[in-house]
Amino acid sequence: MTLLEQKKHLRTVLKQRRSLVSESKRRVMSQQIYKYLYEIDEFSHAKSIFCYISYLSEVETHTLINDFIGQNLALAVPKIIKKSEMIAVPLSDLSDLEPDKMGILTPKNNQSASAPFDIAITPGVGFTATGERLGYGKGYYDRWFSQNKVKTKIGVAFEIQLVEQLPTEKTDVSLDILVTEERIIDLRKAF
Numbered sequence: 001m002t003l004l005e006q007k008k009h010l011r012t013v014l015k016q017r018r019s020l021v022s023e024s025k026r027r028v029m030s031q032q033i034y035k036y037l038y039e040i041d042e043f044s045h046a047k048s049i050f051c052y053i054s055y056l057s058e059v060e061t062h063t064l065i066n067d068f069i070g071q072n073l074a075l076a077v078p079k080i081i082k083k084s085e086m087i088a089v090p091l092s093d094l095s096d097l098e099p100d101k102m103g104i105l106t107p108k109n110n111q112s113a114s115a116p117f118d119i120a121i122t123p124g125v126g127f128t129a130t131g132e133r134l135g136y137g138k139g140y141y142d143r144w145f146s147q148n149k150v151k152t153k154i155g156v157a158f159e160i161q162l163v164e165q166l167p168t169e170k171t172d173v174s175l176d177i178l179v180t181e182e183r184i185i186d187l188r189k190a191f
């Protein structure tokens with residue numbers, strides 16, 4: 001199998017695995033992930049945060065987004081504006097969101113927030129305990145990270161999304177911290 005075929009295969013397997021988690025279990029695990037996030041100093045002191053808005057079986061972030069809106073910090077959320085481009089749009093009110101054609105809650109406007117960000121909360125299909133990440137295969141996050149400065153890149157995932165190894169390319173951006181329902185893995189301390 002080529003590297004791209006390996007990635008594709010793993011996406012199918014891991015998406016399927018994640019989709020089997022019940023909604024109630026997902027909610028409980030997501031709550032535990034929030035708890036761990038708030039234990040991270042960089043997270044609890046962050047003044048600017050980029051955070052994805054969860055969809056289907058992803059680690060839920062709606063509660064987080066709600067918390068952020070009530071706080072005195074600059075929040076931005078992703079919006080796909082072209083086939084290969086994602087931007088970070090400032091968000092201060094939930095009513096500024098509407099479902100896109102996939103049903104993912106997305107900002108109505110196309111204003112792009114200015115980097116840098118203290119924190120980015122990143123979704124993914126698969127992760128390794130060394131910080132590699134596999135997304136949905138469009139390279140949106142990899143490209144966005146290559147163009148925007150983020151102090152601490154945090155991936156959130158359920159343990160079942162962790163694998164021993166992931167096929168990676170030069171353009172794959174790895175994480176600084178990975179948080180699951182069981183642990184905080186600080187990858188900056190490992191090297």
Ligand SMILES: Nc1ncnc2c1ncn2[C@@H]1O[C@H](COP(=O)(O)OP(=O)(O)OP(=O)(O)O)[C@@H](O)[C@H]1O
Pocket residue numbers: 007133134135136137138139140141142143146169171172
């Ligand atoms: N910084 C970049 N510049 C140009 N092409 C890139 C960049 N990052 C990724 N790509 C390309 O985008 C395509 C998809 O990348 P990849 O398979 O890593 O997606 P992914 O990590 O699963 O998706 P995402 O980043 O949206 O979560 C690949 O062909 C990859 O080479």
Ligand SMILES: [Mg+2]
Pocket residue numbers: 133134135139142171172173
């Ligand atoms: Mg990638």
